[in-house]
Amino acid sequence: MSATYEVENRTAVITLNNPPVNGLSHATRAGIVDGLKMAMADKIVNSVVITGAGHAFSGGADVREFNTPKSFAEPTLHMVIAALEDAQKPVVAAVHSTAMGGGLELALACHYRVATAGAQIAMPEVKLGIVPGAGGTQRLPRLVGVETALNMIVSGNSVLSEDLAGTRLFDQMIEGDLMAGAIAFADKVADVRPLPKVRDIKIDCPNYETFFQQARITVSVQSANFPAPEKCVDCVAASVSMKFEDGMKVERENFLALLQTTESKALRHAFFGERAAGKIPDVPDDTPKRPIKSAAIIGAGTMGGGIAMNFANAGIPVMLVEMKPEALDKGLAAIRKNYENTLKKGKLTQQKFDERVGLIRGTLSYDDIKNADIVIEAVFEEMGVKEKVFRKLDEVMKPGAILSSNTSSLDLNKIADFTKRPQDVIGLHFFSPANVMKLVEIVRGEKTANDVLATTMALLKKIKKTGVVSGVCDGFIGNRMLDMYTRQAAFLLEEGCLPEQVDKAIEKYGFAMGPFRMGDLAGVDVSWAIRKRRIAERPDMEYSKIGDLLYEKGRYGQKNGGGWYDYKPGDRTPIPSLLVSEMIINHSKDIGVERRKISDQEIVERLIYALVNEAAYLLEEGIAQRASDVDIVYLTGYGFPRHRGGPMFYADTVGLSNVVVAMGKYALGRHGGFWKPAPLLAKLAAEGKTFN
Ligand code: NAI
Numbered sequence: 001m002s003a004t005y006e007v008e009n010r011t012a013v014i015t016l017n018n019p020p021v022n023g024l025s026h027a028t029r030a031g032i033v034d035g036l037k038m039a040m041a042d043k044i045v046n047s048v049v050i051t052g053a054g055h056a057f058s059g060g061a062d063v064r065e066f067n068t069p070k071s072f073a074e075p076t077l078h079m080v081i082a083a084l085e086d087a088q089k090p091v092v093a094a095v096h097s098t099a100m101g102g103g104l105e106l107a108l109a110c111h112y113r114v115a116t117a118g119a120q121i122a123m124p125e126v127k128l129g130i131v132p133g134a135g136g137t138q139r140l141p142r143l144v145g146v147e148t149a150l151n152m153i154v155s156g157n158s159v160l161s162e163d164l165a166g167t168r169l170f171d172q173m174i175e176g177d178l179m180a181g182a183i184a185f186a187d188k189v190a191d192v193r194p195l196p197k198v199r200d201i202k203i204d205c206p207n208y209e210t211f212f213q214q215a216r217i218t219v220s221v222q223s224a225n226f227p228a229p230e231k232c233v234d235c236v237a238a239s240v241s242m243k244f245e246d247g248m249k250v251e252r253e254n255f256l257a258l259l260q261t262t263e264s265k266a267l268r269h270a271f272f273g274e275r276a277a278g279k280i281p282d283v284p285d286d287t288p289k290r291p292i293k294s295a296a297i298i299g300a301g302t303m304g305g306g307i308a309m310n311f312a313n314a315g316i317p318v319m320l321v322e323m324k325p326e327a328l329d330k331g332l333a334a335i336r337k338n339y340e341n342t343l344k345k346g347k348l349t350q351q352k353f354d355e356r357v358g359l360i361r362g363t364l365s366y367d368d369i370k371n372a373d374i375v376i377e378a379v380f381e382e383m384g385v386k387e388k389v390f391r392k393l394d395e396v397m398k399p400g401a402i403l404s405s406n407t408s409s410l411d412l413n414k415i416a417d418f419t420k421r422p423q424d425v426i427g428l429h430f431f432s433p434a435n436v437m438k439l440v441e442i443v444r445g446e447k448t449a450n451d452v453l454a455t456t457m458a459l460l461k462k463i464k465k466t467g468v469v470s471g472v473c474d475g476f477i478g479n480r481m482l483d484m485y486t487r488q489a490a491f492l493l494e495e496g497c498l499p500e501q502v503d504k505a506i507e508k509y510g511f512a513m514g515p516f517r518m519g520d521l522a523g524v525d526v527s528w529a530i531r532k533r534r535i536a537e538r539p540d541m542e543y544s545k546i547g548d549l550l551y552e553k554g555r556y557g558q559k560n561g562g563g564w565y566d567y568k569p570g571d572r573t574p575i576p577s578l579l580v581s582e583m584i585i586n587h588s589k590d591i592g593v594e595r596r597k598i599s600d601q602e603i604v605e606r607l608i609y610a611l612v613n614e615a616a617y618l619l620e621e622g623i624a625q626r627a628s629d630v631d632i633v634y635l636t637g638y639g640f641p642r643h644r645g646g647p648m649f650y651a652d653t654v655g656l657s658n659v660v661v662a663m664g665k666y667a668l669g670r671h672g673g674f675w676k677p678a679p680l681l682a683k684l685a686a687e688g689k690t691f692n
Helices: 025-042 079-084 103-108 124-128 136-144 146-155 180-191 209-220 228-240 244-259 260-279 301-314 326-343 350-359 383-396 412-416 449-463 476-495 498-509 513-521 525-537 546-550 578-590 600-620 627-637 649-654 657-668 678-686
Strands: 003-008 011-016 047-052 091-095 097-099 112-115 121-122 295-298 318-321 360-363 374-377 403-404 425-430 438-441 467-469
Touching: 003 025, 003 326, 011 025, 011 180, 025 079, 047 103, 047 627, 079 678, 091 103, 091 180, 097 103, 097 260, 097 301, 097 383, 103 136, 103 374, 103 546, 103 657, 112 374, 112 438, 121 244, 121 578, 124 146, 124 244, 124 260, 136 228, 136 244, 136 403, 146 209, 146 228, 180 403, 209 649, 228 627, 260 627, 260 649, 295 301, 301 318, 301 350, 301 360, 301 425, 326 360, 326 600, 350 360, 374 383, 374 449, 383 403, 383 412, 383 425, 403 449, 403 678, 412 425, 412 449, 425 449, 438 449, 438 476, 438 627, 449 467, 476 513, 476 546, 476 578, 476 600, 498 513, 513 525, 600 649, 600 657, 649 657, 657 678
Parallel strands: 011 047, 047 091, 091 112, 097 121, 295 318, 295 374, 318 360, 374 403, 403 425, 438 467
Antiparallel strands: 003 011, 425 438
């Protein structure tokens, strides 16, 4: 049963019951229609209340049925909405917790709505690259006003029910028991005729032409790569300028057209990819989990501090361990400062500030952390230091504690073998700044136990991170691919580009930051050190010396005022550097390369296909579980443009045979060996298949 039916006194109560968020599955839709039929047929019943069981009114479409025949099966949401609106007895929506997308559209079609405070009200469709498709763009403006509706529909963000209390959306805000209040309200309006329909409300927006002109300008600037927000404006404008039925047609046309766009497909791929990433084929959802009530972090540096904040934000007490009091004080002060800035910006209440700061404590003694349920090591990236820490953890931590490392490149299996409990060891590779970045690569060691994996997956969800499982290899999924991308970027400099041209081309493609701006942020010295280690391990690796030359000039990036770019003191705006241009041009001469004009298309193809080819190896080797995991790593950790869906999805849209053909062309140039297609890529391309 996905919707239940009861009668209380003279009110029929239809309760959506499809956990976790009462998604509008086929069975739920059918349940509503059946309930309405029963209510209409029952002479005793004079009104209907519709609500949701558990922790939601309704979260909208049931994503489990997305793109399956059930999602189109009758009764469709449009039919349910028509049945509600045309019901001959008053229908009252009793809204609580969450009313989103189709769930909100359902409530908008009722004759009345009552709500409790604290409910999240939203039309999030734009985040999937579409417009609301069941009357949301026509009914919401009639109830909350054009401006509020437009903001909600264009942003997709949720608004608290109490903030909409003064509008026509809610006929009454209920304090205390929602159902008792809703039934009392239904009883009160039971005999009121005619039944009010939202479609009949006249919208008052006197200077709507100027208003929408302005809105279009603002939206087109903010959403350069997405068609959906502008279409949202068109639909809301239609609600003002057209009759209800015609406005509905405009909404329908836009909804159907947007559904076919690559951008919407990419956004939906990202949405489902994030959900898929949480599944590990051989670790079922019901794998028992270890309780995590407290955490410890070794090292209160850049990463340790940020990681600690994630735990405190989720209400989990966390202890930071350092070697020296000065380092500990510095780490704790940095955390406090970070929270103070949020407090100053008004994004944190004083109470939350006190709670969070209070949950983070420091110590110099491992004795204080021995009872923690999980410990995350974030000390220097040196195997010798990691070894000392893990031997110590093995000695002091209680049995069953999860021992994890934030290493970004070292061999997790080796780290696990420093302990007598390698089954309890796992990698948790957070990204910087760790309190902000969503991505965490979960590094599964050879001996990592299934319940340790299941526990960390659940924990990451709790601290609002996106976990993606990676096998053990140098750089894991993200950085191993990035190595190919940055090597290709440096070859482009040798052949004719300057850093600003490469960055501009890839930023135009949609990346948040090009490779050289990113290099300056991460530190030219840091990438130099990583490169040196890699070359020592793989002496045959082809790479450009250009980064080494920059390092030898002492230009480490933003940290010392100059790297690939120049910087004014206290300003992070990159300024193209004459000195660097000269250095690059001279280097081309020194290695006998005749510089040529390189197109933006070539830049983008070489950078993206370098990522794609390496990812194909990762899939073959089983380091990445699925192509969409690779996409999620790049979307959540590397600033890959969301509307392109990630490198693998993008390659699929280009066509893998086209990718291979382009690689063949680049193979005729310098470092041709770089472009040998990974066997999986070659095979899929030959078979006309895709990664996803
Ligand atoms: P950091 O140098 O800022 O911090 C390391 C901290 O560990 C220092 O405060 C140091 O005093 C402390 N420490 C060193 N040995 C210790 C020991 N035996 N016991 C207790 N504390 C000790 O380094 P960062 O950047 O925070 O990196 C830490 C780890 O995170 C490294 O493994 C690094 O590869 C990894 N990582 C770094 C990222 C970054 O962007 N900085 C990103 C992802 C991972």
